[in-house]
Amino acid sequence: MTGWFQGTGDIMSALMAGDSWMLSQAMNEPAAWPLGLAAMLALALLILVFYRFSPWSERNLEKTIMVVSYLAIGGIIFVEVFRRFVLSQQVPWSTTLPPFLFLIMTYFGCSYNVKLRTHLAFAEFRNAMSRTGQMACLMLDALLWTGFSWVVVVTSTKVAINSAANFQIMLGTDNVMQWWFLLSVPLAFTTLVARVIENVLADIANFRSGETLITQAVIGGD
Helix, strand or coil, rough: CCHCCCCCCHHHHHHCCCCCCHHHHHHHCHHHHHHHHHHHHHHHHHHHHHHHHHHHHHHHHHHHHHHHHHHHHHHHHHHHHHHHHHHCCCHHHHHHHHHHHHHHHHHHHHHHHHHCCCCCCHHHHHCCHHHHHHHHHHHHHHHHHHHHHHHHHHHHHHHHHHHHHHHEEECCCCEEHHHCCCCCCHHHHHHHHHHHHHHHHHHHHHHHHHCCCCCCCCCCCC
């Protein structure tokens, strides 16, 4: 294949073989982008189906991940500061694990804020527009978020695969791999795309029914 789908066979062969080194090389092919987009959208739709069967997860998934990550970061820092200055002891991974947990907290938090629509949206200007203009802005939001997420998912997946191919171990540990944590980035942005699709479906329903399209978003307001 040529063009955008050049290298599709190499990527599929590497996936079937389960070889991270082969996959790291194959991901440099142009096909990584359309395949990444297809995989991201497919997984986002599966997440939406999961939300449909688990309303608790739809309401609390990102919040739970954020709170658990934050408490883990705080707990590690508190305990290890005490051990370092009082007991003159410190586990080696206490300075390397919190940044990875912060990575998880941050990007799942981004997905949560997309769910609440608390991103910069210039709601005052949009409220002055016609319903058609408001709907166009909401669809533009969806396209931009999907495009940003596509770039992040593909590039961060490449980073995670390269980490796996080079057997990068988290500093301070003997057998904890970095790619286990790096995969949280494409997963978080795929979750974000699921929230984007969820919002789009709600916007279309509101547009057809005549309901208000632009509402004031409040952080933590759900």
